[in-house]
Amino acid sequence: MAKIFIVDDSRIIRKVLTAALTGAGHEIIGEASNGEEALTALESITPDLVTLDITMPVMDGLETLANIRIKYPDLKVIMISAAGQKNKVMQALKLGALDFIRKPVEKDEMLDVINKHVV
Numbered sequence: 001m002a003k004i005f006i007v008d009d010s011r012i013i014r015k016v017l018t019a020a021l022t023g024a025g026h027e028i029i030g031e032a033s034n035g036e037e038a039l040t041a042l043e044s045i046t047p048d049l050v051t052l053d054i055t056m057p058v059m060d061g062l063e064t065l066a067n068i069r070i071k072y073p074d075l076k077v078i079m080i081s082a083a084g085q086k087n088k089v090m091q092a093l094k095l096g097a098l099d100f101i102r103k104p105v106e107k108d109e110m111l112d113v114i115n116k117h118v119v
């Protein structure tokens with residue numbers, strides 16, 4: 001069981017991820033709809049893992065990831081990517097993201113990826 005923090009500007013995606021992850025025994029300890037909100041929230045919560053959407057208003061996933069790396073170098077981050085974002089996914093992996101999940105999110109595939117990186 002892991003404490004997971006969900007960052008995505010889509011309320012529907014946040015709901016889908018929450019349902020799948022809690023159904024698999026994980027705990028959602030917070031959610032944010034852009035990077036700025038996420039960084040603020042991370043000042044007061046300590047997740048085991050963050051799911052981070054790439055395309056978001058205000059502060060996108062790559063900029064958020066760069067900030068997370070500076071402030072919380074050991075925090076596990078898994079990107080959520082849409083079709084056609086291969087370059088951004090590669091950039092994110094270089095910046096230290098552990099893995100990525102493709103949209104549309106497929107439940108079992110998503111849980112496999114998450115469970116690979118948490119106990």
Ligand SMILES: [Mg+2]
Nearest residue numbers: 009053055056
């Ligand atoms: Mg998005």
